[in-house]
Amino acid sequence: MKKKKKILSKIISGISSSKFALYLVIALIILSIAGVLIPQQSEYTLKEIEKWSSANPLLSSIIRPLGFFHVFHSIFFLIVIVLFVINILSCTIVHFINEGGLRSLTGKAGIKKTGFFLLHIGLIGILAGGFISTGFSLDGKIVLTEGQVFLERHDQYLRIVEGPLRKEIHKEFSTRLKDVKITYEKKFFPVDIITVLDFIDKENRALDIPVQINKPYTFRGFSFTLDEMGFSPRIVIRDDSKKKYMLNSFIALKTFRHGVEWEYKDFLPLPFLKNRVTLTLYPDHKLLNGKVVKTSEVVSKPVIKFEIEDGSGKIISTGIIPFKGSSKVGDHIFTFADLRHWASFRVVEDPGYLLFGISVWLSILSLLFRYSGELFSLFKKG
Amino acid sequence: MKSAEIIFFWVTIFMYAGSFISHIIGFIGNKDKGIFFSSWLLRVGFFFHTATGVAHWIASKHPPVTDTYELNLTGVWFMILLFMFFELTGKIEKTIGLVIVPISFLTLGYGYLSGVEIVPMGPAFQSPWLIIHVIFAWLAFGSYAISTGAAFFLLIKKSDNNEEMNKIPPAEKLDIISYKFIVLGFINHAIMLVSGAVWAKKLWGHYWNWDPLETWSLIAFLFYAFYLHARSFLGWKMKKAAWMTIAGLLILAISFWGVGLFGPTIHPGP
Numbered sequence: 001m002k003k004k005k006k007i008l009s010k011i012i013s014g015i016s017s018s019k020f021a022l023y024l025v026i027a028l029i030i031l032s033i034a035g036v037l038i039p040q041q042s043e044y045t046l047k048e049i050e051k052w053s054s055a056n057p058l059l060s061s062i063i064r065p066l067g068f069f070h071v072f073h074s075i076f077f078l079i080v081i082v083l084f085v086i087n088i089l090s091c092t093i094v095h096f097i098n099e100g101g102l103r104s105l106t107g108k109a110g111i112k113k114t115g116f117f118l119l120h121i122g123l124i125g126i127l128a129g130g131f132i133s134t135g136f137s138l139d140g141k142i143v144l145t146e147g148q149v150f151l152e153r154h155d156q157y158l159r160i161v162e163g164p165l166r167k168e169i170h171k172e173f174s175t176r177l178k179d180v181k182i183t184y185e186k187k188f189f190p191v192d193i194i195t196v197l198d199f200i201d202k203e204n205r206a207l208d209i210p211v212q213i214n215k216p217y218t219f220r221g222f223s224f225t226l227d228e229m230g231f232s233p234r235i236v237i238r239d240d241s242k243k244k245y246m247l248n249s250f251i252a253l254k255t256f257r258h259g260v261e262w263e264y265k266d267f268l269p270l271p272f273l274k275n276r277v278t279l280t281l282y283p284d285h286k287l288l289n290g291k292v293v294k295t296s297e298v299v300s301k302p303v304i305k306f307e308i309e310d311g312s313g314k315i316i317s318t319g320i321i322p323f324k325g326s327s328k329v330g331d332h333i334f335t336f337a338d339l340r341h342w343a344s345f346r347v348v349e350d351p352g353y354l355l356f357g358i359s360v361w362l363s364i365l366s367l368l369f370r371y372s373g374e375l376f377s378l379f380k381k382g
Numbered sequence: 383m384k385s386a387e388i389i390f391f392w393v394t395i396f397m398y399a400g401s402f403i404s405h406i407i408g409f410i411g412n413k414d415k416g417i418f419f420s421s422w423l424l425r426v427g428f429f430f431h432t433a434t435g436v437a438h439w440i441a442s443k444h445p446p447v448t449d450t451y452e453l454n455l456t457g458v459w460f461m462i463l464l465f466m467f468f469e470l471t472g473k474i475e476k477t478i479g480l481v482i483v484p485i486s487f488l489t490l491g492y493g494y495l496s497g498v499e500i501v502p503m504g505p506a507f508q509s510p511w512l513i514i515h516v517i518f519a520w521l522a523f524g525s526y527a528i529s530t531g532a533a534f535f536l537l538i539k540k541s542d543n544n545e546e547m548n549k550i551p552p553a554e555k556l557d558i559i560s561y562k563f564i565v566l567g568f569i570n571h572a573i574m575l576v577s578g579a580v581w582a583k584k585l586w587g588h589y590w591n592w593d594p595l596e597t598w599s600l601i602a603f604l605f606y607a608f609y610l611h612a613r614s615f616l617g618w619k620m621k622k623a624a625w626m627t628i629a630g631l632l633i634l635a636i637s638f639w640g641v642g643l644f645g646p647t648i649h650p651g652p
């Protein structure tokens with residue numbers, strides 16, 4: 001019995017010790033360095049990881065089974081975080097009991113002690129909030145053209161990442177992109193982008209809600225953050241030989257940024273087109289020696305430049321389609337019928353944010369208490 | 383960059399460089415006049431540095447906190463302000479300027495070489511959290527730099543009785559200065575991380591994205607947390623602590639200037 005008690009107290013003192021905390025901090029540092037040095041899996045880095053793996057085949061064969069391409073969601077990281085929570089919790093309780101409980105928080109040294117305990121409680125809150133965020137959050141991306149409606153359902157997201165512990169539950173409200181207003185400086189640089197959204201479900205409706213970069217809106221726990229914007233021309237394609245309409249749709253062109261220059265461009269992945277056709281939109285243009293030159297980002301005299309490639313990627317034909325006008329592109333007649341904006345949003349439901357938010361501010365406050373003596377000596381006179 | 387700003391900028395650089403040279407002369411030659419002169423050159427440089435920042439702010443119509451040049455210009459301003467404040471209040475020795483001043487003008491030079499073209503402030507930067515984030519980032523860096531200055535002199539000081547080293551304060555005093563400025567830096571660092579997380583939540587929908595730059599900044603934060611823990615519970619002081627302080631600044635410098643080497647980052651940096 002005595003032996004058992006001795007072993008238990010040894011385990012408790014080991015787990016709650018400052019030395020153990022230091023080892024865990026070192027482990028976190030090492031894992032974080034690995035997370036920076038090894039390319040991490042995300043929607044944008046799949047090619048990068050493959051490239052890295054073929055350049056480092058031996059390392060890759062070790063890293064992949066260990067889950068180090070996703071280090072911050074790996075089992076090792078989770079173990080370190082869980083141990084860290086246990087360490088902080090036990091260390092706080094042991095210190096609290098050993099130092100006389102609530103009595104230790106009184107007197108001159110009480111400020112420091114209060115800071116110490118609150119800091120550790122705050123840290124547990126941060127880790128717990130982070131755990132809830134990682135396990136239960138939803139992070140989706142949607143792209144809407146002005147007038148388009150999005151229904152909050154799994155299959156409606158362009159991309160979706162959900163926490164491993166989250167059940168597939170959706171709130172099925174609808175969101176409509178009503179308008180996109182952009183203010184440009186010197187006709188080229190967007191300094192203000194405002195999207196106007198309507199949110200509607202069975203019981204609630206929020207209409208004409210402005211969502212801007214840095215100013216998200218939250219509807220039923222889902223925050224909508226404005227991500228990117230671009231142009232969606234409506235293209236009508238007609239096969240003249242068959243006298244048949246093949247397409248009549250808005251096409252969201254990708255936005256590329258080259259420094260301060262923006263380019264709106266995409267190819268049409270349509271099976272009935274023999275060759276690859278790339279469209280580039282110029283919101284405003286002039287013709288210089290037969291070439292289209294962009295004169296502004298503000299929509300004034302829009303035009304679409306098309307390029308047709310052969311199988312080897314060589315451009316075999318190029319031309320322009322004027323706004324509300326048509327041009328022959330290969331075997332088809334293309335009409336540039338309308339022009340609207342598109343906007344992409346990150347849609348996030350994060351149940352851990354509140355706990356995380358409260359805990360970080362508590363930790364900052366408690367840091368000030370914990371180190372009040374050192375700070376006071378720096379700022380006091382003399 | 384307009385002509386007035388160019389003049390102010392180069393006067394600042396020359397003043398800081400002059401302050402550094404004068405400091406070296408004063409330190410090596412053991413002359414009080416050199417160090418005294420160096421302090422004055424630093425103050426004049428700071429005046430012109432402020433003028434550079436104001437001129438840039440007026441020309442760009444936004445606070446200088448967006449691109450590399452602006453971030454370095456603002457950052458060094460806060461670093462020098464912090465150093466001068468504690469030097470004038472007598473909390474640190476003038477000698478520490480020997481480390482702070484070269485870091486400052488090298489950082490300014492790096493910012494200048496990265497391009498000085500004025501770009502309008504994009505919507506992503508139009509957030510009060512950005513200003514808080516940048517100010518606390520540089521206050522943290524400035525505090526850690528002062529701490530490193532103290533640690534550097536602690537390491538080169540052979541003995542408190544050595545006459546050649548009488549410009550350097552006693553080792554124990556340097557150790558305490560170094561520790562206190564790590565505490566100050568650590569609190570600023572924490573506020574920088576939190577304000578960055580709030581900004582990220584508003585901008586990207588998530589408070590933490592495990593982006594290389596923010597992860598590296600967290601690594602530096604954990605390293606300083608390790609320092610504070612090791613000092614409190616394992617008694618790591620004096621030379622051991624001084625080496626850790628220097629290592630900490632190197633880790634932090636990577637998060638400020640070197641993280642682009644490890645891959646793409648969504649975070650704009652200095």
